[in-house]
Amino acid sequence: QLFTLEVLLFFAPPLRVTPFCLLYPSLSLLLPIMLVKSTFVLSLAFAADAFAVRRGSNDWFAPTPADRRSPCPMVNTLANHGYLPRSGLNVSLADLIAGFTAAVNLDPAATTLVGQKALLTSTTGNNATFNLDDLNTHGIIEHDGSLSRNDIYFGDNHSFNKDIWESVAVAFTNTTISIPTAAKARVTRLQAAAAANPVFNLTADGTQFSFIETALYLSVFGNLEDGNANTEWVKVLFTQERLPFREGFSRASSPITAAGILGLVAKVAAASV
Missing domain, CATH: 1.10.489.10 (Chloroperoxidase-like)
Structure with missing residues (x-):
């Protein structure tokens, strides 16, 4: 039985793995864009959280160039x-x-x-x-x-x-x-x-x-x-x-x-x- 299996494997056509980019060419082109977009969205989320902390807490933060300040x-x-x-x-x-x-x-x-x-x-x-x-x-x-x-x-x-x-x-x-x-x-x-x-x-x-x-x-x-x-x-x-x-x-x-x-x-x- 082992000999038969070896013969079958010898004569079997080689297993071909088709690259993902050939199977789904349009999706492959989109992946880098999707990754960049996801990273950008995450960055915005973190920035929003930091901004919320800055605006909502009593921790000290230096004023931004847009913030108004007084002589006092x-x-x-x-x-x-x-x-x-x-x-x-x-x-x-x-x-x-x-x-x-x-x-x-x-x-x-x-x-x-x-x-x-x-x-x-x-x-x-x-x-x-x-x-x-x-x-x-x-x-x-x-x-x-x-x-x-x-x-x-x-x-x-x-x-x-x-x-x-x-x-x-x-x-x-x-x-x-x-x-x-x-x-x-x-x-x-x-x-x-x-x-x-x-x-x-x-x-x-x-x-x-x-x-x-x-x-x-x-x-x-x-x-x-x-x-x-x-x-x-x-x-x-x-x-x-x-x-x-x-x-x-x-x-x-x-x-x-x-x-x-x-x-x-x-x-x-x-x-x-």
């Missing part, structure tokens, strides 16, 4: 973390209140104090919203003598200016920033700005917002009584526009109230004389 490092920071719209577009007072409450526990009344002024800059066509770069408008919230931006006289009043910030931060030599130290740094910066800018003009509103900005970083990264803001955290905010979670920052357990901010403003003003 705190506002920009909240947008970079997704507490405010990351696009920087069509921000409402409700967005500000929710974002500042969630991020740093700023009381709604304290947020409203500045938020209502922000709406006056609106270019959205809806006076209940504004874009973050609308805050570049000079003389409403933005003012001469910023701690980290140049005056509008020099052209760019909204981008972080390393030299200006370093001229302020040089005063922060301790691990915490006290009210007197913050006040002195602010006054020194105003004096330098006035000397450099031939049309320097700090209005009454500008002066108030200048004090509020100092009081805000002192209260968020320190306390309402004597400031003592963590120096490293303050530097992270200004230079990276990021909340310093990895450096140990956590949101205040008690709300930072409007009355508390204004009380701290009075202390900074008194220390500025």
Whole structure:
């Protein structure tokens, strides 16, 4: 029987395997296209997932070229973390209140104090919203003598200016920033700005917002009584526009109230004389 099988196999015609590409020529031509398309679709899916994470979480992401940002490092920071719209577009007072409450526990009344002024800059066509770069408008919230931006006289009043910030931060030599130290740094910066800018003009509103900005970083990264803001955290905010979670920052357990901010403003003003 084994001999018979061997004979049959010897005389049997050779087994021919027809290549797939000859059996299905049209499908073979499509396969590379299908593979490329599948890869592209998968790439889009992964990109969409990453975009969803970026837009939906409070992780820090640098703004894209299309995202709008303001002259205010705190506002920009909240947008970079997704507490405010990351696009920087069509921000409402409700967005500000929710974002500042969630991020740093700023009381709604304290947020409203500045938020209502922000709406006056609106270019959205809806006076209940504004874009973050609308805050570049000079003389409403933005003012001469910023701690980290140049005056509008020099052209760019909204981008972080390393030299200006370093001229302020040089005063922060301790691990915490006290009210007197913050006040002195602010006054020194105003004096330098006035000397450099031939049309320097700090209005009454500008002066108030200048004090509020100092009081805000002192209260968020320190306390309402004597400031003592963590120096490293303050530097992270200004230079990276990021909340310093990895450096140990956590949101205040008690709300930072409007009355508390204004009380701290009075202390900074008194220390500025």
